[in-house]
Amino acid sequence: MPPESSTIAGEVDALFYFIMYAGLILLAVVTLLAAFFVLKYRRTKREQTSGIAYNTPLEIIWTVIPTILIIIVFVWGFKSYLKMRVAPKDAIEIKVTAQKWFWSFDYSEGVTTVNELVVPQDKPVKLVMSSRDVIHSFFVPDFRVKMDVLPNRYTVTWFEATRRGNFNIFCAEYCGRGHSEMLGVVKVVSPQEYTGWLEEGAALGEGLTLEELGARLYIAKACHTCHKIDGAASTGPTLKNLFAHAVPLEDGTQAIADENYLRESMLNPMSKIVAGFQPVMPTYQGILKDRELDALIAYIKSLQIEKDATDE
Amino acid sequence: MSEHATPEVSYLNDPKGTKSWLFTLDHKRIGLLYLFGIMAAFSLGGVFAMLIRLELLHPGKDIVDADTYNQLFTLHGAVMIFLFIIPSIPAALGNFVLPLMIGAKDVAFPRLNLASWYIYVAGVLLALFSLFSGAVDTGWTFYTPYSTQTNTSVISMTFAAFVLGFSSIFTGLNFIVTIHKLRIPGMTWFKMPLFVWGLYATAIIQVLATPVLGITLLLLIVERVAGIGIFDPAMGGDPVLYQHFFWFYSHPAVYIMILPGMGIISELIAVFSHKRIFGYKAIAYSSLGIAFVSFLVWGHHMFVSGQSELAAMIFSFLTFFVGIPSGIKVFNWLATMYKGSIDLKAPMLYALSFLFLFTIGGLTGVFLGALSVDVHLHDTYFIVAHFHYTMMGGTVMAFLGGLHYWWPKIWGRLYNETWARISVLLIFVGFNMTFFTQFLLGVQGMPRRYYNYLDQFQPLHAFSSYGSWVLGAGFLVMAIYLIHAIFRGRPAGPNPWEGLTFEWTTPSPPPHHNFDKVPKMTHGFYDYHLVTPKNE
Numbered sequence: 121m122p123p124e125s126s127t128i129a130g131e132v133d134a135l136f137y138f139i140m141y142a143g144l145i146l147l148a149v150v151t152l153l154a155a156f157f158v159l160k161y162r163r164t165k166r167e168q169t170s171g172i173a174y175n176t177p178l179e180i181i182w183t184v185i186p187t188i189l190i191i192i193v194f195v196w197g198f199k200s201y202l203k204m205r206v207a208p209k210d211a212i213e214i215k216v217t218a219q220k221w222f223w224s225f226d227y228s229e230g231v232t233t234v235n236e237l238v239v240p241q242d243k244p245v246k247l248v249m250s251s252r253d254v255i256h257s258f259f260v261p262d263f264r265v266k267m268d269v270l271p272n273r274y275t276v277t278w279f280e281a282t283r284r285g286n287f288n289i290f291c292a293e294y295c296g297r298g299h300s301e302m303l304g305v306v307k308v309v310s311p312q313e314y315t316g317w318l319e320e321g322a323a324l325g326e327g328l329t330l331e332e333l334g335a336r337l338y339i340a341k342a343c344h345t346c347h348k349i350d351g352a353a354s355t356g357p358t359l360k361n362l363f364a365h366a367v368p369l370e371d372g373t374q375a376i377a378d379e380n381y382l383r384e385s386m387l388n389p390m391s392k393i394v395a396g397f398q399p400v401m402p403t404y405q406g407i408l409k410d411r412e413l414d415a416l417i418a419y420i421k422s423l424q425i426e427k428d429a430t431d432e
Numbered sequence: 433m434s435e436h437a438t439p440e441v442s443y444l445n446d447p448k449g450t451k452s453w454l455f456t457l458d459h460k461r462i463g464l465l466y467l468f469g470i471m472a473a474f475s476l477g478g479v480f481a482m483l484i485r486l487e488l489l490h491p492g493k494d495i496v497d498a499d500t501y502n503q504l505f506t507l508h509g510a511v512m513i514f515l516f517i518i519p520s521i522p523a524a525l526g527n528f529v530l531p532l533m534i535g536a537k538d539v540a541f542p543r544l545n546l547a548s549w550y551i552y553v554a555g556v557l558l559a560l561f562s563l564f565s566g567a568v569d570t571g572w573t574f575y576t577p578y579s580t581q582t583n584t585s586v587i588s589m590t591f592a593a594f595v596l597g598f599s600s601i602f603t604g605l606n607f608i609v610t611i612h613k614l615r616i617p618g619m620t621w622f623k624m625p626l627f628v629w630g631l632y633a634t635a636i637i638q639v640l641a642t643p644v645l646g647i648t649l650l651l652l653i654v655e656r657v658a659g660i661g662i663f664d665p666a667m668g669g670d671p672v673l674y675q676h677f678f679w680f681y682s683h684p685a686v687y688i689m690i691l692p693g694m695g696i697i698s699e700l701i702a703v704f705s706h707k708r709i710f711g712y713k714a715i716a717y718s719s720l721g722i723a724f725v726s727f728l729v730w731g732h733h734m735f736v737s738g739q740s741e742l743a744a745m746i747f748s749f750l751t752f753f754v755g756i757p758s759g760i761k762v763f764n765w766l767a768t769m770y771k772g773s774i775d776l777k778a779p780m781l782y783a784l785s786f787l788f789l790f791t792i793g794g795l796t797g798v799f800l801g802a803l804s805v806d807v808h809l810h811d812t813y814f815i816v817a818h819f820h821y822t823m824m825g826g827t828v829m830a831f832l833g834g835l836h837y838w839w840p841k842i843w844g845r846l847y848n849e850t851w852a853r854i855s856v857l858l859i860f861v862g863f864n865m866t867f868f869t870q871f872l873l874g875v876q877g878m879p880r881r882y883y884n885y886l887d888q889f890q891p892l893h894a895f896s897s898y899g900s901w902v903l904g905a906g907f908l909v910m911a912i913y914l915i916h917a918i919f920r921g922r923p924a925g926p927n928p929w930e931g932l933t934f935e936w937t938t939p940s941p942p943p944h945h946n947f948d949k950v951p952k953m954t955h956g957f958y959d960y961h962l963v964t965p966k967n968e
Contacts, residue, residue, distance in 0.1 A: 122877055132804050139802060143795035150762060150791050154784060157769040158776065161705070169707045170771040171961030179714055182763040183756065190752040190798065197802030198745050204804055205741055254578040255671060257736065257811060261877025264808040268737045270672070271577060272665030275738045288886070292811040292879045294571050295578060297498045300882035 125287060125308075126263035127280040131200045133264075139193060146186075204265075207278035211246035212239070218249065218256035218269040219402040221298030222342035223289065231321035232407060234341040235304040237289065239281060240314035246278040252402060257293035260306055268293055281308040297400070298355060301345050334419025337412055346401070349423055356401060357394050363421045368395040382417050438844040438923045442941035457542035458944060463528030464842065465549050469556065470524055473515035478907065480508035485866070485900040488893050491885050498883040502569040503584070505881060509572030510589060514596045515556060517827055518685065521692035522638070523548070523603050525834045526631045528842060530607060532935035532942065533625050535616035535951045540609040548602035551595060558592035561585075571881060573682070576663035576674040580655055587656055590649040597642045597649075600688070604638030607631050618953045625933045625957050626702075626715055630695020633719040637684045637691075637726065645681035648674065672737055679730035687726040689823060691719055693830030694761055697783050700833050701765045702958050703931045704780035705772030709958040711764035718757035725754045735806050744803055751801040758794050762787065777929070778852035782833030785860050789825025793818060796871065811881075814874025820867045832859075832910075839914065840928050844941040845921030851913040858906030865899025933957045 121133050214237070215226040225233045239245045249258060249269040258277065259266040267277035281287075289304035309317065328336070338344055338359075346355035357367075363382070366374045370393040375381055384391055386408060389401035408416070443460045453461060484504050487494045496504065527545065531538050539545050562568060568589040570579040579586050611632050615624065651662050652674070661667025663674040694715075702709045709715070731739060731747030765787060774780070796818045800806045809815065840846050869892050874880075878889050885893065927936040934951045935942070955962050 121875055128804075132808055135802055136799065136805050136808075139795075139798050139805065143798060147791055147795060150766065151788055153766050154769065154787055157766070157772070158774055158784070161769065161772050161774045163706070163773045163775045167773060169705070169773050169960055171708050171959075172710065172771070173708050173958075174711060174713075175767075178767070179711060179760070179764075183760055186759045187756055190755060190801075193798060193802050194749055194752050197804050197806075198748060201735075201744065201803035201807065202741065204807060254581065255575060259811070259877070259879060261808070264804075266736050266807050266810055270665075270738055272670060273738065288877070290877065290879045294502075294575070294881040296569070296582065297502065299502075300498070300879075300884040 122261045123283070124262075124264075125281060125283045125285075126260075126265065127282060128200065128204050129262070129264045129282075131203070135193070135196050135200060138196070142189060204277075207246040207276065208244045211244035211278055213246045213248060214239075216247045216249040216258060216269065217252060218258070218291070218302075219252035220254070220295060220400060221291070221302040221345060222402075223258075223291075223302070223304045224407055227318065227321075229318045229321075231318055233321070234407070235289075236307060236340065237304060238307045238309060238314065238317055240311040241281055241284050241308050243311065244278055244280045246276065249275050249277070254295050255293045256291045256295050256302065259290045259292035260287055261290070262287040263306075266292055281306070284308045284310065297398075298345060330415045330418035331422050333412070334415035334417070334422075337408075337416055338419055341404070341408065341412075341416075343416070353396075356397060359420050360423050363424060367392075369393060370395050370397075370399075379417055382420060383413055386413060386416065439939045439941070439943070441943065442844065442939065443944045444843075444941050446944045455546070457538070457546055459527050459531050459539050459542065459545060460842075460942065460946075462545050462549050463524055463526075466519060466524040466527060466552070469549075469552060470516050470520050473511055473556070474520075477508050477511040477516055478904070480504050480511065482900055482904055484508060485897040487883075488885075489897045490894075491887060491890060499569060501883045502881070503567040506568050506571050507563065510568070510593070511559065513572055513685075513689075514593050515559060517689045517823060518596075518600055519552060519603070520689075520831050521696065521827070521834065522607065522631055522634055522688075523552070523599075525696070525831070525838060526607065526627075526692060527603070529838060529935055530610060530628060530631055531614065532841075532938065532946055533628055533933050534611065534614060534619060535934050535947065536610065536614040537946050539606050540613055541606050544602050544606050548599045548606070551599040551602065555592045555596035555599060558588055558595060562588035562592060573678060574649070574652060575678075576652065576655075576669070576671045577665060579652060580664040581666075587653055590652055594646050594649045594653075597646045600638050601642045604635035604642070607635040608639065611635075616951065616953070622713065622716065623953065623956060624716075626698035626709065626712070627692070627695035629716045629719050630692045630698070633723040634688050634691045637688050637723050641681045641684040641688075641727065644677060645685075648677040648681065651677075672734070672739065675734055675737055676730070679733045680727075683730040683733065684723075684726040686819075686822070687722055689827045691722060693786070693827040693834075694719065694758075696830045696834040696837070697765060697786050698761075699931075699933070700779050700783040700837060701768050702960070703837075703929050704775045704777060704783065705769045706775070706930065706960050707768055707770075707772030708956075708961050709764075710767035710770070711760075712958065714760055715764050718760045721757040722754060725750060725757075729754055732801060732806075735803055736810050748801055748803050752798070755794060755797060755801070758790075762791055762794075778847075778849060778856055779833045779837040779929075781853060781856045782829050782836065785856065786826060786829040786833065789821055789829060789860075789863070793821030793823075793825050796821065808877075809874055811879055812874035813870040813878045813880055816880050817867045817870035817874060820863075820870070824867070825863060832856075835914075837929065838935075839917065840921075840924030841935055841940045841942070843918050843921065844924055844939075845917050846924045846928060847917035847921055848913045851909060855906050855909040855913070858902055858909065862899050862901070862903030862906055866896050866903055867899070869893075869896040869899065930963075932959065932963065 124130050217224045222235050225237050251269045251271045256269040258269055263279045265277055265279045267275050287306040291302035348354050348358050349360050351358050351360045362377050365377055367377050375392055386404045393399045487496055487501055562585040565585045568584045568586050654660055655662045661669040663669040663671050729751045731743055732751040735744050873892050924940045926939050937951050938947050
């Protein structure tokens with residue numbers, strides 16, 4: 121098991137190891153008996169075998185003992201499951217939105233992050249989750265937390281982190297091409313750092329140039345999952361040398377990648393599909409604020425490098 | 433050496449000609465036709481599996497891109513489940529052996545039997561069509577709304593599964609009637625061979641559960657074609673409803689796969705221990721018990737799906753109770769070996785492999801039935817390992833054991849025992865290398881259906897891939913010596929294993945009409961203590 125990093129993890133692990141040791145004992149009994157019988161009663165010469173066909177006490181024993189064991193496991197598993205399912209009243213509530221193929225987290229303080237869930241240590245955190253497209257599943261192995269995220273309803277899970285550090289978030293419900301890239305991280309910080317981070321986040325990258333902010337957002341808003349900056353096509357077209365260039369579209373026409381084209385591509389990605397790519401990009405409407413859009417456009421503009429080399 | 437000669441005339445060459453095979457009503461020939469079909473499907477699914485493991489050797493791209501990878505694991509699952517495992521034991525081996533075991537000339541409805549094979553072929557062709565028309569990438573479970581939204585050929589694949597369902601229903605119906613009506617006089621229910629009990633319990637599930645899958649897949653097709661919102665929330669449907677429908681069939685289907693395998697194991701352990709079966713009634717009743725409870729546990733696939741806590745509790749509770757009858761069987765098989773005369777021929781080695789691997793498969797199921805532990809393990813490699821231990825370590829091992837056990841009956845010739853033992857060893861070792869590793873991956877939190885993965889998982893993934901090569905080598909060896917046996921094998925004689933069931937009283941291969949004389953029940957099928965052993 122990964123290191124226990126939430127309040128529930130210890131309980132889950134205790135049951136896990138109980139089943140494991142009980143199971144190993146049973147497996148050893150079955151295997152050793154089989155091996156013993158094979159060695160002892162191996163056919164060496166032909167002889168009459170015994171006619172025993174039934175033994176009621178034996179049948180009762182090997183029915184009752186496993187039954188008792190599994191009732192223990194059932195009750196134990198259900199009790200800890202209930203704890204997992206019922207969030208404490210004073211939990212910090214964060215809205216989680218899943219879509220192909222990233223996570224976004226909305227804090228009630230007005231901060232929105234992508235693929236990065238910042239939470240304070242030793243405080244219960246309740247996640248209210250929904251999906252914008254297909255079913256995803258929010259999974260943090262270190263916390264022993266997993267819950268499906270559905271498009272037509274809210275699902276809820278909660279945890280209380282006990283250790284500071286970074287912990288992986290996986291999508292555990294198959295959701296298509298980028299399923300294995302739909303990764304995030306839970307950053308567990310001290311309560312003071314958490315408060316500071318929220319205040320800073322609300323201020324939206326003040327003190328940075330637009331281009332610097334854009335470079336950060338390119339990673340933070342998960343643009344990099346599908347759009348590379350090294351000129352290689354991925355799930356989406358590359359951003360290198362994109363600005364002010366002509367882009368061939370699926371319908372045979374062309375578009376010039378100016379500011380308005382880039383803005384539209386982020387907010388309404390289905391309106392113009394680049395030739396050779398699947399229409400899979402989700403909308404960033406409501407995720408990116410105006411200043412953030414400006415910053416990303418500034419960043420894309422800055423990716424005009426080696427112009428001479430590409431013209432050859 | 434060859435005290436026996438293979439009979440000149442048998443079902444294999446009487447009547448002659450391709451047409452006589454394509455329109456045959458003989459259960460033995462139909463069983464063989466099925467066998468060819470499922471072995472082709474198994475090879476295809478196996479190739480997909482090898483490609484998946486090859487791709488997972490390193491993180492990132494090894495041989496294929498993410499889309500192709502997603503299609504590979506979908507096709508591997510769909511082919512192995514719908515085209516191979518479900519028909520494997522009942523339709524291929526069961527078809528061949530069932531009438532022989534109960535002393536009948538054929539199944540109750542020979543024409544329905546042939547029809548079921550043609551429907552199977554139609555299903556296979558549809559599945560192949562979907563393969564070449566933009567293969568599906570939904571996973572074999574076709575979860576909505578992904579399956580309503582993806583632009584791969586979901587319709588032809590689900591329609592294939594829909595059609596294959598009818599083939600399965602026909603076989604099940606046929607077997608139920610056959611077992612009720614065609615047993616020879618004197619063979620009461622509790623005198624039947626245990627394989628027949630296994631087939632009977634299976635047939636009941638096939639007939640009762642398969643229609644639900646049919647309806648579900650049909651609804652999915654209607655949703656995609658006509659845009660009627662049933663499962664897709666964008667159209668006002670409910671995706672969790674799909675999961676309920678799907679698992680209402682697909683969980684009992686797990687027992688369609690394993691019950692006949694358990695039947696085979698009961699036969700193998702009794703014959704190769706030359707010993708009266710222990711706890712006959714316990715084994716027979718536990719088959720029915722499993723069949724019954726299997727209808728009530730589907731929700732355990734959905735503990736983190738958003739279903740209510742109460743539902744989760746009930747399904748968890750019932751799930752544990754489906755484990756008990758399986759445990760009872762394992763203990764009875766063990767007790768059968770006690771004071772036996774154990775002969776470690778290849779079929780027995782498969783039975784022992786089954787005993788070990790299926791026990792691991794069953795015990796790891798306990799982790800998954802326990803609610804809070806399942807939350808962590810759900811949709812990780814732990815699940816992948818668990819169901820491969822039950823399906824491959826269980827059903828496939830039983831199938832291979834049965835295949836080796838009845839191979840001499842089917843062809844009248846024996847395979848090379850040494851090579852068979854080498855192959856079973858390779859398969860056993862390769863299987864554990866491939867799949868035990870995946871338990872460890874799952875516990876560490878490696879999610880399933882991942883094209884790419886974090887570096888920390890690489891050593892275990894690589895080990896698992898190496899295991900798949902050992903496993904593949906084992907199957908290759910098996911294919912060679914089994915095919916070799918058909919043409920060059922030593923004549924087997926009617927009863928190479930000294931079995932007591934009826935199929936061993938008739939020549940190998942059996943005549944067209946199965947028995948020259950109607951067999952009589954002079955003793956029980958497991959009364960090895962009454963038989964004086966022959967001296968070799």
